[in-house]
Amino acid sequence: MRKISRRNFLLASGAVAVTAALSACGGSSSSTAGSTASSTAASSAAASESAAAEGKVLNIWCWNDEFQSRFNDYYPGVKEIAADKSTTTLDNGVTVKWTINPNDNNNYQNKLDEALLKQDSAAADDKIDIFLIEADYALKYVDSEYTLDVKKDVGLTDDDLKDQYQYTKDIVTVDGVQKGTTWQATPGLFAYRRSIAKDVLGTDDPTEVQAALSDWDKFNDVAEKAAAKGYKMLSGYDDSYRTFSNNVSAGWVDGTTVKVDPNIMNWVDQTKTYTDNG
Numbered sequence: 001m002r003k004i005s006r007r008n009f010l011l012a013s014g015a016v017a018v019t020a021a022l023s024a025c026g027g028s029s030s031s032t033a034g035s036t037a038s039s040t041a042a043s044s045a046a047a048s049e050s051a052a053a054e055g056k057v058l059n060i061w062c063w064n065d066e067f068q069s070r071f072n073d074y075y076p077g078v079k080e081i082a083a084d085k086s087t088t089t090l091d092n093g094v095t096v097k098w099t100i101n102p103n104d105n106n107n108y109q110n111k112l113d114e115a116l117l118k119q120d121s122a123a124a125d126d127k128i129d130i131f132l133i134e135a136d137y138a139l140k141y142v143d144s145e146y147t148l149d150v151k152k153d154v155g156l157t158d159d160d161l162k163d164q165y166q167y168t169k170d171i172v173t174v175d176g177v178q179k180g181t182t183w184q185a186t187p188g189l190f191a192y193r194r195s196i197a198k199d200v201l202g203t204d205d206p207t208e209v210q211a212a213l214s215d216w217d218k219f220n221d222v223a224e225k226a227a228a229k230g231y232k233m234l235s236g237y238d239d240s241y242r243t244f245s246n247n248v249s250a251g252w253v254d255g256t257t258v259k260v261d262p263n264i265m266n267w268v269d270q271t272k273t274y275t276d277n278g
Contacts, residue, residue, distance in 0.1 A: 055124030061099045061115070061131035063108040067183060068098050099128075109137065116146045133180065135171050142172050147179040156181065188242055200226050216270070227277065237271045 062068060065085070072081050072088055080089040088096040101108045115128055122128075133141050141147055150156045161169065161178075165185055172180035190213065194204035200222065201212055213219050223233035234240060244267035252258060 055127070056094055057125040058094055058096045059099065059125075059127060059129050060096060061101070061108075061112055061128055063101060063103045063132065065098075065100060067132055068100070070183070071096070109140075119146065133172075138171050138180070139174070142179045143174045149177050149179060150181055151178060188246075196226070196231055200229055200231065216266075220270075220273075223274070234274065237275065240270065241267055 060068075060071075068085065068088075072078055072085075075090075077090040077092065078088055079091045082088070086098055088098070090096065101111045112128075112131055115122075119127055131141075148154055150161075151158075161181065164182060168182035168185050169178055172178060172182075192209065197209050198204040201209060203209065212222055219233070226233050244263045248261035248263050250259065250261060252260075
């Protein structure tokens with residue numbers, strides 16, 4: 001197991017933030033050792049000085065304790081966890097400091113943005129080393145000077161990332177440069193009660209239910225059948241939103257023009273129809 005530092009944390013932890021973990025700019029890399037005894041000693045001293053310059057605190061920013069709890073439970077180098085969980089001490093002397101700001105009213109992003117603006121002038125032990133993001137606003141940070149190339153700068157390899165879903169890598173990639181890794185992916189699904197499916201469709205077999213709901217026209221037909229028996233197809237207007245919004249053809253903004261994708265309008269139409277029909 002590698003010793004943890006700003007540059008190799010993601011590799012050392014095997015982070016797999018979709019929530020991505022981004023490594024923030026701010027540290028410097030260590031020198032490599034030479035082949036002779038004298039050069040080895042010299043490079044070791046240089047490495048020690050470089051590590052000292054980087055500080056002994058690894059600052060991680062999150063909006064809840066999900067990543068923190070998994071790190072504390074599974075990272076093999078954990079030695080001690082503070083009673084209030086504000087810090088985690090590793091067996092190599094590094095202190096992981098957790099800064100958790102809830103998402104409410106954009107609180108997390110606001111405080112993160114403010115801190116990142118001070119990144120260059122912050123003391124080594126106060127610099128943000130890793131921060132978590134969500135897919136909804138990933139590009140804001142990925143396409144910025146505040147994040148590092150996880151391969152070139154952090155040291156991850158294609159082999160390290162080969163088992164990650166491609167879409168989780170695409171979300172944090174700009175101009176071919178991947179600037180984050182995902183530790184959590186939550187694919188969507190349509191959950192149904194089997195007894196209701198059997199009542200409405202005459203079957204509760206997942207394969208047959210999938211076929212009955214394989215496109216929106218079929219979905220709407222089943223919704224009518226379900227309504228006739230007193231069942232609701234969706235629990236609210238936003239239940240199906242992600243299915244539409246995650247399949248748009250372009251972004252919301254083109255230059256200074258806000259564009260509403262036709263797929264979003266399809267969701268609006270469906271929502272109105274379902275609402276009107278009770």
